Amino acid sequence: MNIQKFPDYGTLSQHTAEHIVALINQKPTATLCLASGDTPIETYHRFVALAQAKQVDVSQCTFVGLDEWVGFGPNDFGSCSYYVFRDLFTPLNLRPDQLHVFDAKATDLAAECTRIDDLIKSRAGLDLLLVGMGMNGHIALNEPGTPFTLGCHVVDLAESTKTVGQKYFEKETTLNQGITVGLRHLTEAHEVILMVSGAKKASVLYDALRGSVSEQMPASIMQTHPNAQIWVDEAAGSLLA
Template sequence: MTCTLIGLDEWVGMDKDTPGSCQYVMHEWLYKPASIRDEQIIEFNARNPDLTGECKKMDRFIAEHGPIDLAVLGICINGHFGLNEPGTSFRQTSHVVDLTETTKRTAQKYFPEKAALEKGITLGLKHFLEAGRLILIASGKQKAQVIKRIIREDVSEQIPATIAKIHRNSTLLIDQDAASEL
């Protein structure tokens, strides 16, 4: 049995050699320590001038290999995951996105110096609704307000993580700090 890891997202103009990029973080913190080979990974090329083609490549890969078996994703303070910002359609496949100010600000923690972040490329919410298993993770007091909204409010594209409520096999993992407003 072969395991393929699908890169969730990337900041447009960056790649795995850019310190702080999504791919850099995944390669340094997961792929290298776990001895995952490059041929087991499919990722967006966020430096490709044809970003639409990159989206089609990822959508085609998922269509040809069946839905994602397991998606494990972190929730941002505005309720997004991946780079599926508030307002993203639950039917959206891979796409290029204009980043919100919240995302631009909170993402700076990954970079050694201030990074100019304007756009991202990401798998869409449709891919996660179709996944065999969806695990969403949140930790820290800064996530407490959005966790309260995810749990107490109706399913809404304004809070992308609420799709966990309509997914057939989802889990929300939170620590005590993230649960502090419940």
């Protein structure tokens, strides 16, 4: 577990973007699973700028969607995939065959989980998993109490996740379930980056990294990964020595 603090959000974002560029340049056929949410948005903007400046070629990469609200899709404002398409996939001009996101409107969500599980297995695991952390310590939509051994699955959302999730929508929206890549895929990923920004996450981050490893604190699984990068700005890392 490698913890690095950066002076501000912009520096954190630039470092992460450059790291992804370096990874792809080293392995042009990399499989990447990248989070939605507020934290990585600037990373994606900067990565796109580097790609448009011909610093990296993403044409052979495979991109896997991390999670989605059940009942929502890429064209629905507020969905997880809406933002990743807006900030990353569409500006990169990725081909449809490079993109594998959950169809959270499917009638058979278990089959969707199997489809993404099988894809990740066929790629010999994720080369990079980039995640953030929720206020209750969740990783992707793996809520507290989720077994670390689960692959892709459907989850009943915690009340705090339902509440925080409202910020992505223009009006109050009913959120009950999510579909998500499981923590087993994090364990098996070649590299995991946890990005955390902002003072409001400081105490949760401290508990995740300095407390015991527990399924009640999903982010604590980062302590067990041999190639875990925890990259934070000064505000988020203020309680870490």
